[in-house]
Structure formats: structure tokens, C-alpha cells
Amino acid sequence: MTRIFVTGTAGFIGFHLARLLLAEGCSVHGFDGMTDYYDVRLKQRRHAMLRQNQHFAATEAMLEDTDALNRAIDDFAPDVIVHLAAQAGVRYSLENPQAYISANIQGTFNVMEAARRCRARHLLMASTSSVYGANTEMPFAETQKADTPLTIYAATKKANEAMGHSYAHLHDLPTTMFRFFTVYGPWGRPDMALFKFTKGILEGTPIDVYNQGEMWRDFTYVDDLVRGIHGLMGVVPGGPETAVEGDSLSPVAPFRVVNIGNSEKVRLMDFIEAIESEVGRDAIRNYMPMQAGDVPATWADATLLQRLTGYRPQTPLRDGVAQFVAWYRDYYDGQQHDAPPPPR
Numbered sequence: 377m378t379r380i381f382v383t384g385t386a387g388f389i390g391f392h393l394a395r396l397l398l399a400e401g402c403s404v405h406g407f408d409g410m411t412d413y414y415d416v417r418l419k420q421r422r423h424a425m426l427r428q429n430q431h432f433a434a435t436e437a438m439l440e441d442t443d444a445l446n447r448a449i450d451d452f453a454p455d456v457i458v459h460l461a462a463q464a465g466v467r468y469s470l471e472n473p474q475a476y477i478s479a480n481i482q483g484t485f486n487v488m489e490a491a492r493r494c495r496a497r498h499l500l501m502a503s504t505s506s507v508y509g510a511n512t513e514m515p516f517a518e519t520q521k522a523d524t525p526l527t528i529y530a531a532t533k534k535a536n537e538a539m540g541h542s543y544a545h546l547h548d549l550p551t552t553m554f555r556f557f558t559v560y561g562p563w564g565r566p567d568m569a570l571f572k573f574t575k576g577i578l579e580g581t582p583i584d585v586y587n588q589g590e591m592w593r594d595f596t597y598v599d600d601l602v603r604g605i606h607g608l609m610g611v612v613p614g615g616p617e618t619a620v621e622g623d624s625l626s627p628v629a630p631f632r633v634v635n636i637g638n639s640e641k642v643r644l645m646d647f648i649e650a651i652e653s654e655v656g657r658d659a660i661r662n663y664m665p666m667q668a669g670d671v672p673a674t675w676a677d678a679t680l681l682q683r684l685t686g687y688r689p690q691t692p693l694r695d696g697v698a699q700f701v702a703w704y705r706d707y708y709d710g711q712q713h714d715a716p717p718p719p720r
């Protein structure tokens with residue numbers, strides 16, 4: 377049974393990845409600090425659901441707690457490590473940049489050190505489309521330069537890519553970095569647009585629409601995303617002979633960067649209309665200027681993912697939105713236990 381250590385399992389993506397890995401017959405050890413960036417009850421529920429599977433166990437501790445992290449990794453002796461825990465969110469990084477330095481720089485370094493010591497077969501870590509920063513050439517491809525991050529969030533993730541490359545080179549530690557593009561779906565994050573828009577439309581309260589709605593995002597359905605991660609787990613970067621056409625594989629290290637995106641640019645207004653039609657009610661739109669550090673558009677070239685794994689995301693936006701709205705209704709209306717959290 378393959379042993380996978382996953383950080384961030386109480387988080388949105390980590391939860392879905394752990395569920396998929398358990399369904400695939402893996403043994404999973406989760407690690408999550410249950411931070412209060414958003415409603416901790418949601419994180420507790422995700423972990424409680426995972427714990428129903430006998431092949432899942434978790435350590436609830438911070439990445440910065442090296443003793444706890446090392447102990448968890450040494451005890452579990454993983455084959456593969458997937459590092460998803462992070463301080464996420466573009467906008468919050470304007471308010472509390474320190475949280476990003478701590479979790480994403482120190483925390484990621486601690487994971488890399490532990491991966492080196494336990495001689496993991498493959499280390500996979502989350503980066504973000506935000507590293508494309510001010511790039512305007514679209515769709516974004518992994519081989520383009522990405523040297524213009526616009527927020528501390530993006531800068532810490534770009535730093536993680538550089539850190540990962542150095543450890544891959546120095547310690548021959550095969551490392552894959554994913555660049556995720558606006559992930560959405562059931563059990564999603566309360567600080568993200570789909571959650572806030574659904575809540576606002578259902579409650580009849582205004583939703584903030586930035587840049588007067590002139591925004592485009594490459595929305596990636598979470599089931600597609602975790603399938604992409606799962607596929608990449610088995611594609612271990614090695615020497616130049618492991619390269620495919622258009623690869624981002626480093627010439628000096630077993631290291632590559634891979635976009636996981638839907639490869640479709642969706643206008644924010646069309647996204648809102650999809651939610652309105654699913655909820656059956658119109659949104660009250662509060663038009664706002666562009667936020668500092670935000671980019672008008674993201675759009676993934678997902679060719680490399682397909683070449684490496686044979687897989688590409690495929691869920692149509694309307695189907696994914698319908699899945700989210702159904703989950704939201706069931707979770708907040710049906711169970712009557714938690715009020716949806718106030719927006720951050």
C-alpha cells in the first residue's frame with residue numbers, strides 16, 4: 377500500500393486529494409495546523425470525514441513546529457509527500473504578509489528538510505497561477521518567465537519554487553511543483569468568490585464585483601485538480617531522458633513545474649450568471665475598482681499536464697457550480713448546525 381503524507385488535509389484541496397488517494401487504496405497521513413484564517417469548523421468536519429477511513433490518520437500541528445512535523449514524517453515513513461498546507465489567499469496577503477512568510481517560507485522549508493531526511497521518492501508542492509504576476513502573454517505556460525509577482529503571496533510561492541529547485545539539485549530529491557488556477561467545488565473556501573457570491577445571492581445581500589466585472593479566471597473544478605495531482609504523483613522527474621516536448625524540467629535537477637488548470641478563460645460576469653441561474657435568484661452587484669495586487673486575467677496552458685499524465689481537466693463550469701451550490705445548500709441549510717461564516 378503506497379504511503380502518502382499530505383499537508384493541508386483539513387483544507388479544501390488537501391481534503392479532496394486525501395479522499396481520492398484513500399479511494400485509490402493508498403494509506404494517507406495528514407498534517408494540518410487548523411489555522412483560523414477561515415471557519416475552523418469546516419476544517420474539523422473535513423478531517424472528521426477523512427478519519428472515518430481506517431487508512432487515514434492525521435497530526436494537527438503547525439508546519440513551523442519542526443519537532444511535530446519531523447516526528448509525524450519519521451513515524452509514517454512516506455513514499456511520497458504532497459505539500460499543500462499554506463497561508464493561501466491573494467487579498468489577505470496585503471493585510472497580514474507575515475503569515476505568508478511564516479507558513480509558506482519557513483513551513484515549506486521544514487517540509488523540504490523532512491522530505492530530504494526521509495528520502496521520499498517524490499515531493500510534490502503547491503504553487504499558484506499568481507506567480508505569473510504581471511505576465512500578459514496568454515495562456516500562461518510553465519516555460520515562460522515568471523519574475524513579476526504582484527503580492528507577497530505570489531512572492532512566497534515563487535520562492536518555494538526556487539527553494540524546491542535547489543533541494544532537488546543538491547539532494548537529488550525529485551520534486552514537482554503545481555501551479556493551480558482558481559480551484560472551486562464542494563467544501564470550498566469561504567474566502568473565495570464562489571462561496572461569497574453563493575452566500576450573497578442566497579441571502580439577498582450585495583456581492584463585491586471587482587474591476588467593474590472586467591476579470592477573467594481559469595476556474596478549475598476540484599475533482600479535476602486532484603486527479604491531475606494524482607496523475608503527476610506517478611510521473612517522477614529525473615534526468616533529461618524523462619523530458620517531454622515543451623517540458624519545464626530543469627536541465628540540472630529532477631525538478632519541474634506543471635500548470636493544473638482548465639485551459640478556459642471565463643468572464644467574471646458569466647461566472648456570476650452561472651451561480652444566479654443555479655441558485656434561481658439575481659445577485660445584487662456592488663461594482664468595485666480593481667484590488668491592489670489582483671490581476672485582470674489568468675488562463676492556463678495545460679498541455680504539459682496532458683503530455684505527462686494523459687489527463688486534462690474537463691468539468692464544464694456550470695456542472696461544477698451546480699455541485700458547489702448543492703453542497704452549500706445541504707451543508708448550511710440542511711444540517712442547521714453552522715451559520716456560514718462572515719466574509720473576510
Ligand SMILES: NC(=O)c1ccc[n+]([C@@H]2O[C@H](COP(=O)([O-])OP(=O)(O)OC[C@H]3O[C@@H](n4cnc5c(N)ncnc54)[C@H](O)[C@@H]3O)[C@@H](O)[C@H]2O)c1
Pocket residue numbers: 383384385386387388389390407408409410411419437438439440459460461462463464465478479483502503504505555556557558559560565
Ligand atoms: N484554492 C485555490 O484556488 C488555490 C489556487 C492556487 C494555489 N493554491 C494553493 O493550494 C494549496 C491548498 O489550498 P486550499 O485552497 O486547499 O487552501 P486551504 O486554506 O483550504 O488549505 C490550507 C490548509 O493549510 C493549513 N495551514 C495553513 N498554514 C499552516 C501552517 N503554518 N501549518 C500547518 N498547517 C497550515 C490550513 O489550516 C488549511 O487547512 C495552498 O498551498 C494554496 O496556496 C490554491
